[in-house]
Amino acid sequence: MIDFRYHLVSLISVFLALAVGVILGAGPLQGAIGDQLTDQVATLRDERNTLREELDEAQTEAGEQREFVEAAGQQLVSGSLAGQRVAVVDVDEVSDSTEQGVLDQLEEAGARVVAHESLTAAWTSADDATLRDTVAGGLRDRLDDLEGDDAEGDVITEESTTPELLGAALTVALTDADPTDPSARSAEAETLQGLLEQFGLVDVETAPEAPADAILLLSGGDKGADDAETQDADPATTGIGALTTLAGTAAELAPAVVAGPTTQEGDLVSSVRADDELVDTVTTVSGIEQVTGQIVVPLAVAAQQSGTVDQYGFEEGATVLPPEAGAPGGSDAASGTGEGQGK
Structure with missing residues (x-):
């Protein structure tokens, strides 16, 4: 049992410590x-x-x-796309400021935006896979004879997937010219455009008014639908998989460029760059949320039209600036690295 003297000593020690602290704080240490x-x-x-x-x-x-x-x-x-007709397609949500910046640069380049459309969620959603299959099946006969720019054979075959068929339909709708009047859209282009609108696959902001010489696919950097929606879906026909196929099919039929913000893993630009086949046929531009990236877009379109395919941006392995349209040397002339296409 602890007696009273123990408590007394403890209390005295506490008070002494306090006193010393007060004296030192008010004196030498102050x-x-x-x-x-x-x-x-x-x-x-x-x-x-x-x-x-x-x-x-x-x-x-x-x-x-x-x-x-x-x-x-x-x-x-200035003048890099003089007299060229460009169709702009928003493949997902693109901010107004970014989109306007890109459109301003196309205008500065002398391009005429002859169509501006947006893909709806039905283009990529797993819930709308049956709708897409039905529409694509109905379009197959119309697209059987399509040949690519490289003249290596038909773009659409019996093995063509739904995203390939829909991508071909959109490309034809935007670029196909009347055989008797190259400045007018063909009847087939108008029909395909009407079908894509009718089935809710595209929303029209500026209706196509002339056949486009090139297609610009604009992305806001979306990585696709939620995992919950896609866990039982085919990744090749939904989400980013459907969009990369669209980019590849469009590039087979016409000059096509994919542009988006600074890359993140899983977005459209990085997915195209990660595909060993697409990277050889589809030009990409990253960083379009900045004025530097917006400036590159029309230059990339012009380079693609002259046959130069490359990946432009500030990421490792990308080329900073496209070559001058029509200049020899391709991407090596622009980057000075001699490494060719970036991935």
Whole structure:
């Protein structure tokens, strides 16, 4: 049993410690602690002011660089697509500011946007797979005789999948010209366009008014539907799989470029670049949320039209800038790396 003297000694020790602390804090240590705290506050204030100045300088420099890029971009882009007709297709949600920036650069390049459409969720959704199969089956006979730009055979065969059939239908709807009047759309193009609208696969923002010379597929960087929706679905015919097939089919029939934001694993641009076959036929542009990427888009379309396929962006292995339209040397001339196509 602990007696009263033990408690007394403990209490005395506590009070002695408090007394010593009060004496030292009010005496010899008072000045040292105060000076130390004052020095720390002054140091933090100086660091804050320095960081604020550095931020202001960085923002000023970034603004000046942006002005330079925009000015240089106008010289690079101006006239690069003069007289060319471009169809723009939003394959998923693209922000208004990004899309307008790309459209402004196409206009600066001298291109005429002859159609602007958006794919609906029915194009990629697992829930609409039966609808797509039905529509594609009905279109097969119409598309049997399609030949690619490389003249190596029919694009559509008996083994063609639903995404290939739908991709071919959209491409023909946007690019097929009347045999008697190259400036007018063919009857087949109008019919296919009507069917795609009728079955809710596309939404029209600007109705096609002339056959396009090239197709621009714009992506906002979506990675596809939720896993819950696609876990029992065929990844090749839904989500990003359906969009990569669209890109490949479109590129077989006409100059086609895929453009999206800085790449993330699983988005459309990175999926095209990861496909060893598509990367040889489909041009991609990343970073279109920035003015630099927007400037590259019309240059990439022009390069694709002249036969140069490459992957443009600032990611490792990508080419920074397309070659001048019609210039010899392809992507090597633009990048100076001699490595050819980036992946």
